[in-house]
Amino acid sequence: MKASSLSRACKPRPALRLISTKELPREDWLMVRKQGIGSSDAGAAVGLNPYKSQLELWMEKTGRDTTLPKADPHDEESPMYWGNVLEPVVAWHYSKRTENKVRRINAVLQHSDPELSWMLANIDREVIGAEDVQILECKTAGINGARLWKEGVPEYVQLQVMHQLAVTGKQAADVAVLLGGQRLEIHRIERDEQMIARLIELERKFWQYVETDTPPPADGSASAEMALRCLYPEDNGQTLDLSNHAGLTASYTELKVVRQSIAEKETREAQLKQMLQQAMGEATRAEFSHGFISWKKSKDSTVLDVNQLLNDKPYLQVRYTKLKEGSRRFLIS
Numbered sequence: 287m288k289a290s291s292l293s294r295a296c297k298p299r300p301a302l303r304l305i306s307t308k309e310l311p312r313e314d315w316l317m318v319r320k321q322g323i324g325s326s327d328a329g330a331a332v333g334l335n336p337y338k339s340q341l342e343l344w345m346e347k348t349g350r351d352t353t354l355p356k357a358d359p360h361d362e363e364s365p366m367y368w369g370n371v372l373e374p375v376v377a378w379h380y381s382k383r384t385e386n387k388v389r390r391i392n393a394v395l396q397h398s399d400p401e402l403s404w405m406l407a408n409i410d411r412e413v414i415g416a417e418d419v420q421i422l423e424c425k426t427a428g429i430n431g432a433r434l435w436k437e438g439v440p441e442y443v444q445l446q447v448m449h450q451l452a453v454t455g456k457q458a459a460d461v462a463v464l465l466g467g468q469r470l471e472i473h474r475i476e477r478d479e480q481m482i483a484r485l486i487e488l489e490r491k492f493w494q495y496v497e498t499d500t501p502p503p504a505d506g507s508a509s510a511e512m513a514l515r516c517l518y519p520e521d522n523g524q525t526l527d528l529s530n531h532a533g534l535t536a537s538y539t540e541l542k543v544v545r546q547s548i549a550e551k552e553t554r555e556a557q558l559k560q561m562l563q564q565a566m567g568e569a570t571r572a573e574f575s576h577g578f579i580s581w582k583k584s585k586d587s588t589v590l591d592v593n594q595l596l597n598d599k600p601y602l603q604v605r606y607t608k609l610k611e612g613s614r615r616f617l618i619s
Contacts, residue, residue, distance in 0.1 A: 298455030298477075301395035304406065308392040312359065318394050320347050322404035323489050328449040329442030332488040336434070336442065339509035340492060340502040345517060347496045353516040369426045372464060376424040377411050379470050380462040387414040388422050397453045402486065404493050407453040413460070419474065421459035423447055432465045439463075439473045445485060447475045452482045521614055541618060 305318055319327075329335035330343040345351045357366045377388055388411035397405035411422035425443065427435055434440045439447075439461050447459045461473045495502045501517070504510040528534045563581055566572050571580045596603050 298452075299398040301407065301454045302398050303393045304396040305394050306392060307394060307408070315394070319406065320349065322396070322406040323347075323449075323493060324394075325407040325409075325446045325449040325453070328445040328485065328489065331492040332445065332485065333505060334442050334445060336440075337509065339505050339507045339513060340495075341504050341513040341517075342509045344492075344495055344502055345513055348499060350517065353519065354513070365426070365428060365431065368428075372426045373410060373424045376426065376462050376464050376470070377422060379464075380422060380424070380460065380472060383470070383472065384460070386416045386419065386422075386460075388412065389414055395453055398455075405449070405453050405486070405489070407450045409450060409454070419458045419460050420456040421447070421450055421454065423450070423459055423461045425461060425463040426467075427463055427465050429466060435463060435465060435471070439475065444475060448478065448481055448485055449489075451475075451477045452486065515613065519614070538618075545618065 304321075307315055310318075323331050327343055330338040330340060333340050342351075342354065345354060357364050359367060359370065361367055380386070381388055391409045391412050395407045395409065396403060409421055410424045413419050413422050423443070423446070443461060447461060451457070451459060457477045459475050461475060463471050463473070465471060492502065494500075504514060528538075562572065562579055566579075566581050570582050571578060
């Protein structure tokens with residue numbers, strides 16, 4: 287994200303302590319987070335979080351998230367669970383490697399500027415007694431998530447940290463990330479007034495969506511798709527006449543063209559694949575000067591023959607039937 291304007295030249299003021307989190311129940315903490323944009327919301331608020339869209343975040347902030355899937359903090363298969371479990375370990379190893387002392391803040395922080403009171407932040411650790419760094423952000427990344435760190439700190443994490451620096455008035459933060467459970471990297475992020483000014487500008491635009499109860503535009507992501515299905519789960523049988531809406535008519539026309547192009551490319555893909563399969567015959571692998579293809583039979587597996595089971599024991603279908611909720615289908619003609 288590039289800055290477009292400079293913030294006013296003034297010495298940053300320290301953050302306000304909005305509420306203590308030391309004994310705050312998780313449900314109450316989540317309610318406090320809805321009062322503004324937290325540091326972990328920053329990337330999504332400006333449309334740069336690969337996991338969450340502006341629309342999904344807007345649903346959370348406006349209290350429309352009851353039907354959205356929620357991560358279970360106690361689910362041991364969840365990255366969030368292991369992130370929480372390993373946070374103290376990452377912080378300890380950071381201190382061991384850098385010799386910087388750290389401590390918890392145990393509070394939701396708020397920007398000191400009344401015009402930016404919607405800017406909130408939770409800080410993993412405060413760095414004590416170091417002149418060059420004041421904040422520690424602890425991260426963990428598994429096998430899949432580690433790819434986002436190949437070129438350094440992912441942009442959405444940079445925005446999270448810059449948001450923290452904006453709220454706290456601090457000058458620098460270290461991001462300590464445990465990759466694949468066995469490699470610790472430490473990255474320094476310095477305060478950038480231009481980036482902070484641009485971040486505040488974009489976050490303010492998002493917060494206006496919240497304040498005016500206006501949904502932001504969907505961005506084509508899986509998160510936005512899920513948010514739309516949760517936001518509008520039922521249809522009412524009515525028909526809208528959009529023939530005089532120039533913008534939506536253009537979108538409809540372009541969608542038809544795009545779908546036709548996709549269908550043509552899928553047909554060509556199948557032709558090319560079958561041409562190569564036919565040339566391979568019974569061969570497992572075929573090599574070319576710049577790559578290879580393989581056509582290999584997978585191992586046999588045992589599956590439950592549901593049709594035969596219900597044929598032999600038809601009463602099981604009644605005993606173990608459950609309702610499968612319908613969903614809306616999007617068709618174009």
